[in-house]
Amino acid sequence: MSSPSKDQAFRKINELAIRFEEQLTSYKKAGYNETLTRHDFIDPFFMALGWDVNNEQGYAEPYREVIHEDKIRVSGSVKAPDYCFRLPGGKRLFFVEAKKPSVSVKDDILPSYQLRRYGWSAKMPVSIITDFEECAIYDCSKRPLPSDKPAVGRLRYLNFRQYLTEFDFLWDTFSKERVLQGGLDRFVQSDTARRGTSGVDKAFLQSLDNWRKYLATNISWNNKNLDEEEVNYVVQQTIDRIIFLRIAEDRSVEPYGNLKHMIRQGNFYHNLFDYFHYADEKYNSGLFDFQKDMLSSTVDVENKVIKTIISELYYPECPYEFSVLPVEILGNAYEQFLGKVIRLTPAHIAKIEEKPEVRKAGGVYYTPQYIVDYIVKNTVGKLLEGQTPQTAEKLRIVDPACGSGSFLLGAYQYLLDWHLDYFSTHGTRRSRGLKEDVLTPDGHLTTQIKKRILLHNIYGVDIDPQAVEVTRLSLLLKCLEGETEASIKQQLSLWNERVLPTLDDNIKCGNSLIDLDFYEGKLDFGDERKVRPFSWKQAFPEVFAKSGMPAEASAKAGFDAVIGNPPYVRQELLSEHKSYFATHFQVYHGVADLYSYFIEKGISLLNNTGLFGFIVANKWMRANYGEPLRRWLKRQQILQIIDFGDLPVFAEATTYPCILICRKQEEQREFTAVNVKTLVFDSLEQYVEANKVNLEKDLLDNAGWNLASGAEIRLLKKIQSRGIPLGEYVKGNIYYGIKTGLNEAFVIDRETCDRLIAEDPRSAEIIKPFLAGRDIKRYQKPQSDKYLIFTKRGIDINRYPAIKKHLEPFKKRLMPKPKDFTGAKWEGRKPGSYKWYEIQDAIDYYEEFEKPKIIFPDIALRMQATSDLNYYYCGNTAYILPLYDDFLICILNSKLIEFLYRMTSTSIRGDYLRFIRQYLEVIPIPSVPKQNAEIKNLVKLIFTLNEELQHQKLPEKIDQLKNRIQYTDQQINKLVYELYGLTEEEIMLIEAR
Numbered sequence: 003m004s005s006p007s008k009d010q011a012f013r014k015i016n017e018l019a020i021r022f023e024e025q026l027t028s029y030k031k032a033g034y035n036e037t038l039t040r041h042d043f044i045d046p047f048f049m050a051l052g053w054d055v056n057n058e059q060g061y062a063e064p065y066r067e068v069i070h071e072d073k074i075r076v077s078g079s080v081k082a083p084d085y086c087f088r089l090p091g092g093k094r095l096f097f098v099e100a101k102k103p104s105v106s107v108k109d110d111i112l113p114s115y116q117l118r119r120y121g122w123s124a125k126m127p128v129s130i131i132t133d134f135e136e137c138a139i140y141d142c143s144k145r146p147l148p149s150d151k152p153a154v155g156r157l158r159y160l161n162f163r164q165y166l167t168e169f170d171f172l173w174d175t176f177s178k179e180r181v182l183q184g185g186l187d188r189f190v191q192s193d194t195a196r197r198g199t200s201g202v203d204k205a206f207l208q209s210l211d212n213w214r215k216y217l218a219t220n221i222s223w224n225n226k227n228l229d230e231e232e233v234n235y236v237v238q239q240t241i242d243r244i245i246f247l248r249i250a251e252d253r254s255v256e257p258y259g260n261l262k263h264m265i266r267q268g269n270f271y272h273n274l275f276d277y278f279h280y281a282d283e284k285y286n287s288g289l290f291d292f293q294k295d296m297l298s299s300t301v302d303v304e305n306k307v308i309k310t311i312i313s314e315l316y317y318p319e320c321p322y323e324f325s326v327l328p329v330e331i332l333g334n335a336y337e338q339f340l341g342k343v344i345r346l347t348p349a350h351i352a353k354i355e356e357k358p359e360v361r362k363a364g365g366v367y368y369t370p371q372y373i374v375d376y377i378v379k380n381t382v383g384k385l386l387e388g389q390t391p392q393t394a395e396k397l398r399i400v401d402p403a404c405g406s407g408s409f410l411l412g413a414y415q416y417l418l419d420w421h422l423d424y425f426s427t428h429g430t431r432r433s434r435g436l437k438e439d440v441l442t443p444d445g446h447l448t449t450q451i452k453k454r455i456l457l458h459n460i461y462g463v464d465i466d467p468q469a470v471e472v473t474r475l476s477l478l479l480k481c482l483e484g485e486t487e488a489s490i491k492q493q494l495s496l497w498n499e500r501v502l503p504t505l506d507d508n509i510k511c512g513n514s515l516i517d518l519d520f521y522e523g524k525l526d527f528g529d530e531r532k533v534r535p536f537s538w539k540q541a542f543p544e545v546f547a548k549s550g551m552p553a554e555a556s557a558k559a560g561f562d563a564v565i566g567n568p569p570y571v572r573q574e575l576l577s578e579h580k581s582y583f584a585t586h587f588q589v590y591h592g593v594a595d596l597y598s599y600f601i602e603k604g605i606s607l608l609n610n611t612g613l614f615g616f617i618v619a620n621k622w623m624r625a626n627y628g629e630p631l632r633r634w635l636k637r638q639q640i641l642q643i644i645d646f647g648d649l650p651v652f653a654e655a656t657t658y659p660c661i662l663i664c665r666k667q668e669e670q671r672e673f674t675a676v677n678v679k680t681l682v683f684d685s686l687e688q689y690v691e692a693n694k695v696n697l698e699k700d701l702l703d704n705a706g707w708n709l710a711s712g713a714e715i716r717l718l719k720k721i722q723s724r725g726i727p728l729g730e731y732v733k734g735n736i737y738y739g740i741k742t743g744l745n746e747a748f749v750i751d752r753e754t755c756d757r758l759i760a761e762d763p764r765s766a767e768i769i770k771p772f773l774a775g776r777d778i779k780r781y782q783k784p785q786s787d788k789y790l791i792f793t794k795r796g797i798d799i800n801r802y803p804a805i806k807k808h809l810e811p812f813k814k815r816l817m818p819k820p821k822d823f824t825g826a827k828w829e830g831r832k833p834g835s836y837k838w839y840e841i842q843d844a845i846d847y848y849e850e851f852e853k854p855k856i857i858f859p860d861i862a863l864r865m866q867a868t869s870d871l872n873y874y875y876c877g878n879t880a881y882i883l884p885l886y887d888d889f890l891i892c893i894l895n896s897k898l899i900e901f902l903y904r905m906t907s908t909s910i911r912g913d914y915l916r917f918i919r920q921y922l923e924v925i926p927i928p929s930v931p932k933q934n935a936e937i938k939n940l941v942k943l944i945f946t947l948n949e950e951l952q953h954q955k956l957p958e959k960i961d962q963l964k965n966r967i968q969y970t971d972q973q974i975n976k977l978v979y980e981l982y983g984l985t986e987e988e989i990m991l992i993e994a995r
Contacts, residue, residue, distance in 0.1 A: 005052040006049075006052055008173055008177075010050070011050040011173060011177065012169055012173075014046065014049075015047060015165050015169065016166055018046055018047060018050075018134070018162075019162050019163065019166065022043060022135065022162055023162075023163070029103045030103050030104055030135075031104065032102075035102050036100055036101060036102040036133075038102075039133055039134060043134035044085075044098070044132060044133075044134055047132075048068070048085075048087075048098070048176075051172070051176055051178060052177050053067055053178050054066075054067045055067075055068045062426055063444040063445040063446065064422060065090070065092065065445075066088070067087065067088055068085055068087055069085070069086040070084065071083055071084060071086065083097035083098070083099055083117070083120045083129075084097075084098060084099055084100040085097065085098035085100070086098075092419075095126070095186060096121070096128055096176075096186070097117065097121055097124070097129040097130070098131075099116060099117045099120075099129070099131045100133070101113055101131065103134065103135045105133055106136075107135075107136035107137070107138050108136055108138065108159060111148075111150070111151065111152055113152075114140060114150070114155070115146055115147075115150060117129050117130075117131050118140055118144075119321060119322075119323045120142075120323050121140065121142025122142045122145060122146055122323075123202055123321075123323040123324070124142075124323075124328065125203070125331055127142060127143055128157065134162055135161070136160070136161055136162070137158075137160045137161075138159050138160075139157045139159075140155045140156055141156075141157050142155070145205050145321050146321055147321070158171075160172075202322065203331050203368075204335075206322065206331070206332065206335040207335040207338045207339060209314065210241065210335060210339045211342070211354050213311045213314075214237055214241065214339075214344065214352075214354060215352045215354055216307055216310065217240060217241070217307055217311065218233050218234075218344045218346070218352035219350065219352040220303055220304055221236055221302075222351075222352060223350045224301070224303065224304065225302055228301070230344060233344055233346065234343060234468070235297065235467070236297060236301055238471055239298050240274075240303075242472070243281075243289060244261065244274070244315070245475075246281075246475060247260065247277070247281060248261055248312075248324060249327070249479060251324070252323065252325040253324065253325050254486050255482060259316075261277070261312050261315070264277055264308070265305070265308060265309045265313070269305065270303075270305045270312075271301075271302070271303040271305075274308065278290050278292075285478075285501045285502045288504035288506050289474065289475060289478065291504070329411060329476050329480045329483070330408065330411060332406075332479070333368075333407055333408045333476050336406040336476070337368040337406040337408065338368065339472075340405060340406060340468055340469050341356055341357055342354050342356055343356075368408065369409070369567045369617060369652075372685070372686055373567075373661070374411075375412060376661065376687060376690075377409070377615035377616075377663070378409070378412040378413050378416045378615075379687070380613075380641075380642065380663055381563045381614070382397075382399055382416050382563050383416060384613060385563060385612075385613060386417075386420050391424060391425070394417070394420070394459075395455075395458050395459070397459050397562045398461060398545050398561045398562050398563075399460055399461065399561065399562065399563040399564075400461040400463070400545075400561045400564055400565075400607065401461075401462045401463075401564075401566035402462075402564065402566060402568070402600065402604055402607065403464055403465075403514060403567070403569055404462035404464045404469065404473045404509065405464060405466075405473070405567070406469065406473060406476060407472065407474075407477060408567075409566045410460050410462050410473060410476075410477060411476055411477065413459070413563070413565060414455070414456060414459075414460050414481075415480065417459055417460075418447060421440075421447060421451060421455065422441075422447055425440050425441055425447075426441070426445070442489075446484050449485060449501065453502070453503045456477060456505070456508070457503050457505075460477065460508055460509075461509070461542060461561070462508065462509045462510070463510050463511070463512055463536065463538075464514075465511070465512065465514070466511075467511045470510065473509050474505045474509050477505060477509070481503075482501070482502065485501065510536070510541050512534050512535070513533055513534045513536050514536060514538075514600070515579075515587075515596075515599050515600065516533060516534075516535050516536065516579065517536065517538075518537045520533060538607065545559070546559045546560060558611075559609055560609035560612060561607050561609065561612055562608075562613070563608075563612060563613050564604040564605070564608055565614075565616070566604070566616055566617075567616065567618070568597045568600035568601075568616060568618060569596055569600075570595055570597055570619055571595060571596035571597075580592065583599055588630065588634050589601065589630045589631040590630060591626075591629065591630050591631075594622075594630075595621075595622075597618045597619060598627070598631050600616070601616060601618065601622075601631060601635075604616060605638055605666055610666060611665075612665070612666060613641075613664075613665060614662070614663065616662050617662075618662060619658065620646065620659055620660035621658075623645070623660070623706065623707040623709075624707065624708075624906065629705070632702070632706075632707055633704050636699055636702060636704075638664050638665065638666060639668035639669070639670050640662075640663075640670075640699065641664060641665060641674065642663040642673060642676075642690075643662055643673065643674075643676075644660060644661040644676045644686075645660040645675075645678065645709050646658060646660060646678045647678065649678060649679075650681070671698055671699055672697060672699065673696070673697055674690070674694045674695075675695050675696075675709035675710075676689075676690050676695070677709050677710075679693075697712065697715075698712050701715040701719075706906055708905045713987075713991060714905070714991055717984075718902065718905050718906070720988070721902055721926060721982055722902070722926050724928050724982045725928035725929065725982075726926065728924070728925040728927055729924070731927040732885060735847075735883060735884050736881060736919055736923065737847055737882050738860075738919075739773075739775075739876030739878045739879065739882065740792070740875060741878045742790070742877070744812060744815060746812065747808075748790060748791045748792075748793075749772060749788055749789070749790055749877070750790075750791065751787060751789070752787045752788075752789070754808070755789040757804075758805060759804075761803075762804035762805075765802050765804050765805050767802075768792050768794075768797060768802065768805065769792070769805075770874075770875040771788075771790075771872065771873070772786060772790035772875050772877065773788070773857065773875070773876050773877065773880060774786075774788070774876075774880065775860055775862075775876075775877065776859065778857050778866055778880055779866060779868060780864075780865070780867065780895055781891075781941070781944045781945055781948050782945070782949070783869075783871075783872075783948075783949060784872070784874055786874065790877075791805055791808075791809075792848070792875060847884075848875075850882060851873060851874065851875045852873045853873070854871050855882050855883060855885065856870070856882070856883040856886070856887065856894075857870050857876060857880055857881065857882050858880065859879060859880050859881075859917075860878075860879050860881060860916060860918075861879070861915070861916050861917070862917075863913055863914055863915070864900045864915065865894050865899060866895075867890075867891050867894040867895050869886055869888075881922070888937065888938045888941040888942070889930055889938070892937055892977075894925075895974075898975070898978050898982060898992060900915075901991075901995055902925065903915055903925070904995070906921060906924075928981045928982060937974070937977055940970055940973055940974050944971065944974070947963055947967045948967060950963055951963045951964065951967065979992075
């Protein structure tokens with residue numbers, strides 16, 4: 003099938019519009035139904051735009067470009083969108099809902115709500131309703147409400163008479179040719195992104211939280227013998243089971259409305275358990291295993307609670323269309339859900355709180371799907387190259403901190419797609435004389451194959467039992483995709499085989515980092531729930547070879563792939579385990595985050611040919627605590643490090659990650675390194691390929707890694723070898739400015755300063771000229787109209803009545819309780835003593851402010867060093883070096899030092915540098931050169947030019963001065979390059995950055 007050209011598409015749509023116009027009256031009659039409309043107009047319309055609507059290419063069902071859904075009407079709602087347009091790989095792009103021309107697309111509420119419900123649940127940005135006469139394009143990023151008018155969320159409305167005048171828009175946005183070139187994406191970004199979204203994952207999380215709280219409070223009130231952990235367990239099990247069965251209904255695996263039957267009469271919770279027992283017989287998934295769960299059936303729950311939860315899962319109260327809701331979206335919501343826990347008040351009221359480790363880490367970081375896909379493709383995908391289904395069956399893939407199961411879902415989906423491709427290309431097993439079919443008549447994998455892949459290939463561990471249950475739920479729902487009530491009945495009747503496998507032997511609860519030897523020498527095991535020691539070899543004996551096996555088998559002991567996003571838990575929460583980590587991990591450091599240990603453990607779990615792929619915080623590459631990890635990793639076979647710098651990979655999180663892909667203990671000299679500069683790309687795979695460099699491992703310094711080219715790293719080492727560290731040069735005198743504790747009280751303007759001194763001349767003794775970081779400009783004399791009331795230790799504020807009066811309104815804010823202290827220094831004095839008005843963390847180097855010095859802000863696009871001869875005090879957004887040195891100022895302000903700092907510091911946010919003492923101290927300062935006079939003259943000149951610029955008004959003069967300043971700056975940079983002995987090629991590397 004050849005795709006039509008734009009001109010051909012224009013002519014075809016013109017023909018359709020003319021025909022529709024000629025017989026408009028007959029088409030508008032009720033007898034002209036939706037099926038005829040689709041056949042006569044809607045199908046040809048999208049075929050004209052290049053879509054293979056009727057699958058003329060003969061692709062197997064999973065690869066069709068356009069999926070036609072059978073309509074199943076239940077309770078007045080359509081159970082599947084009429085069309086789903088997809089990329090060649092199966093990714094959904096947009097839905098189209100078809101109507102007959104007698105329906106008013108513009109004015110009827112129900113069609114727009116149905117469509118937005120589908121699109122929102124499937125997390126599609128836009129979708130379309132059309133009867134050909136009208137075409138409405140909807141933003142599906144916002145939560146739909148049954149009461150919404152049809153205009154809500156509508157981005158464009160076209161009448162068929164406008165199809166030709168708006169043809170460029172239709173072609174550029176929805177033609178197959180333009181969609182593959184990013185046309186639909188550009189439309190979404192220009193029209194819908196700026197409107198803001200209310201994602202289905204966030205909304206589903208809110209629903210989960212509401213149900214959890216309501217259910218927990220009721221269970222706690224009616225079952226006062228249960229503790230918090232037991233209430234958490236029952237709530238989790240109940241919600242998981244209800245959601246599983248509700249999703250099964252919308253996917254036509256269970257009859258629609260089954261759960262509603264449970265809330266008609268009698269005890270609703272008991273009714274549910276009758277259904278749950280039936281589900282256990284049918285699915286055998288472990289989710290309904292009441293030999294394992296002996297608690298849930300014993301509790302009492304009021305009818306109103308169960309009725310509320312179930313009612314909110316059905317149309318019209320429910321905004322979710324579970325038939326199109328991806329399992330991955332559920333995982334996103336559940337990931338946030340797992341970061342919270344139920345706390346019960348003495349009054350048996352449930353409160354949902356973030357877990358302490360989550361709160362400390364700044365939230366839960368759900369990994370974006372494109373990251374999951376990249377890691378899976380470059381681990382599982384690499385392992386599958388050259389394999390057959392028989393050999394692929396032996397691959398073992400694990401996530402040692404599986405959370406809601408996003409990485410295991412990604413791996414499972416990849417394996418399903420790979421097997422489908424293989425069987426579609428090579429034929430089915432039945433055709434080669436084996437016992438069973440692997441493809442259904444419509445070209446999907448059979449249930450038996452999906453179950454076998456899941457049981458043989460997918461493993462996971464998590465310390466949180468709720469996470470384990472959620473991972474199992476997510477994987478079972480993925481395994482259930484594509485099944486129908488008919489296919490399940492066939493399995494039960496023909497093979498007497500229940501639909502789903504139990505995953506108890508695959509997804510387990512335990513502490514991936516702490517083995518059973520944690521108990522050695524202990525008579526009191528303490529609160530085992532916090533530790534949950536776990537033996538990998540005992541848990542997965544089929545993966546790990548036993549002692550005494552031949553060397554060949556021993557080499558295969560372990561997992562073939564270890565993937566995931568380990569938890570980011572700061573070292574202060576690890577205190578009770580540090581002694582264990584110190585004796586069991588080579589990467590141990592006293593302040594290392596938990597993910598450091600997960601990296602070592604993950605790689606150690608591999609067999610000799612396995613692949614490791616994690617996304618972790620990138621701080622380990624330069625932070626002091628990462629030094630043992632860097633040293634250890636140099637002994638492994640690093641394949642890729644992809645550093646995202648400070649890009650916001652995780653939504654609403656300030657953790658900045660990198661992807662690390664390795665093999666186990668194999669020497670190699672080079673690996674692929676990428677510094678990602680933008681998140682705007684068609685695919686991460688393409689971006690990596692276009693921006694990768696081959697980095698020599700020998701060039702990596704244990705003191706800190708930089709993923710630059712070999713030439714840049716060699717240049718960095720050369721610079722670092724020229725001179726003495728800045729900390730030594732200034733004799734350790736690198737100081738932060740003053741933390742006032744309350745700027746509003748202590749930082750005043752000129753008018754207030756003049757007034758206080760006029761009221762009491764003694765006030766001048768403790769009022770100092772003041773600079774914030776933003777007041778400090780490169781090579782410019784500092785100026786400010788702000789002042790600091792500096793009430794250092796030992797000062798009796800009663801000696802300064804005007805200042806005492808000024809501070810009186812801030813008294814309460816300066817006297818908080820010690821544990822909440824954010825204001826002035828607390829020393830426990832009695833109320834009424836104004837000696838409480840002291841600078842927070844009072845400094846002992848204040849005399850350094852009253853000397854000539856170098857100052858610079860702590861955050862800037864580049865170093866902004868200048869001199870201060872007017873004895874300004876500085877705020878804590880600035881640094882001071884208490885010496886006056888033109889030579890040092892020009893070194894710090896040079897392009898060479900900016901290059902060095904960007905290469906060695908982790909403190910970069912966007913283009914902005916954040917200067918931190920540990921990185922400042924090691925800046926190499928060369929010996930004062932013979933041409934020092936030339937440098938001093940240039941520095942003096944650039945100060946003079948900047949001062950002239952500040953007073954110049956004429957545009958022509960301003961341009962001239964800017965040019966002179968730029969030229970002088972270049973001359974200074976040139977002299978600095980000479981001081982460090984750089985070659986022309988090395989200078990070009992710096993200038994090119």
